[in-house]
Amino acid sequence: xxxxxxxxxxxxxxxxxxxxxxxxxxxxxxxxxxxxxxxxxxxxxxxxxxxxxxxxxxxxxxxxxxxxxxxxxxxxxxxxxxxxxxxxxxxxxxxxxxxxxxxxxxxxxxxxxxxxxxxxxxxxxxxxxxxxxxxxxxxxxxxxxxxxxxxxxxxxxxxxxxxxxxxxxxxxxxxxxxxxxxxxxxxxxxxxxxxxxxxxxxxxxxxx
Amino acid sequence: xxxxxxxxxxxxxxxxxxxxxxxxxxxxxxxxxxxxxxxxxxxxxxxxxxxxxxxxxxxxxxxxxxxxxxxxxx
Numbered sequence: 001x002x003x004x005x006x007x008x009x010x011x012x013x014x015x016x017x018x019x020x021x022x023x024x025x026x027x028x029x030x031x032x033x034x035x036x037x038x039x040x041x042x043x044x045x046x047x048x049x050x051x052x053x054x055x056x057x058x059x060x061x062x063x064x065x066x067x068x069x070x071x072x073x074x075x076x077x078x079x080x081x082x083x084x085x086x087x088x089x090x091x092x093x094x095x096x097x098x099x100x101x102x103x104x105x106x107x108x109x110x111x112x113x114x115x116x117x118x119x120x121x122x123x124x125x126x127x128x129x130x131x132x133x134x135x136x137x138x139x140x141x142x143x144x145x146x147x148x149x150x151x152x153x154x155x156x157x158x159x160x161x162x163x164x165x166x167x168x169x170x171x172x173x174x175x176x177x178x179x180x181x182x183x184x185x186x187x188x189x190x191x192x193x194x195x196x197x198x199x200x201x202x203x204x205x206x207x208x
Numbered sequence: 209x210x211x212x213x214x215x216x217x218x219x220x221x222x223x224x225x226x227x228x229x230x231x232x233x234x235x236x237x238x239x240x241x242x243x244x245x246x247x248x249x250x251x252x253x254x255x256x257x258x259x260x261x262x263x264x265x266x267x268x269x270x271x272x273x274x275x276x277x278x279x280x281x282x
Contacts, residue, residue, distance in 0.1 A: 035271070057273070138261060139261075157259065175220065
């Protein structure tokens with residue numbers, strides 16, 4: 001049966017001392033607890049299972065390597081998360097270089113989005129999307145989102161990182177983060193609305 | 209009420225302070241306009257949906273390879 005851990009137990013001086021002394025049992029407990037978070041973060045940023053697995057391995061190898069430098073006043077979960085985010089972004093850059101997408105990504109930023117306008121009195125399709133079968137619509141929509149938007153959206157809206165943290169990790173200005181975030185949200189909203197229209201028909205909600 | 213974060217972003221984009229007259233006008237408009245509210249609401253719901261997508265379990269073979277790389281056995 002899985003043991004229950006509180007956030008505090010991983011940050012206790014005793015547990016951190018075990019980790020820093022190379023206690024394999026302590027490290028295994030840490031991996032068992034945080035692997036799901038790391039894997040899902042990587043999966044959401046990279047949208048590729050093999051790449052997410054690489055990030056998972058790289059993250060914990062780095063944790064082993066750098067645990068000696070971890071400052072005890074910090075939160076170990078946040079620290080692991082930051083390592084994982086950086087590893088995922090490195091992977092993303094590597095992938096972009098391999099695929100020669102740099103120019104394409106620049107073009108994407110200049111594309112205008114024409115939002116459709118929801119009439120106020122219609123049934124809101126988003127309520128329906130809470131249903132289980134609609135998960136694939138959400139996944140397809142985020143899959144189509146260009147990397148530069150998806151990363152900001154995932155870090156800010158899904159993972160709740162602060163704008164300062166994202167600015168530091170991505171080396172972007174606050175203005176650039178908000179601009180990408182806005183475009184990501186609009187694109188996702190549009191994709192969800194379009195998918196809904198395809199699924200339930202033109203008349204199911206009104207576009208003005 | 210309008211979503212404060214979205215209002216803040218619109219103001220940032222306009223390079224205006226949140227308390228500036230133009231942002232206050234915008235706030236008043238958002239509070240009273242059903243169409244804007246529907247739009248903001250759908251954006252908020254989009255974010256909500258993604259935030260609540262269930263987490264995927266780490267597949268067993270992925271875990272096995274991870275433990276092997278890290279030289280730990282489960």
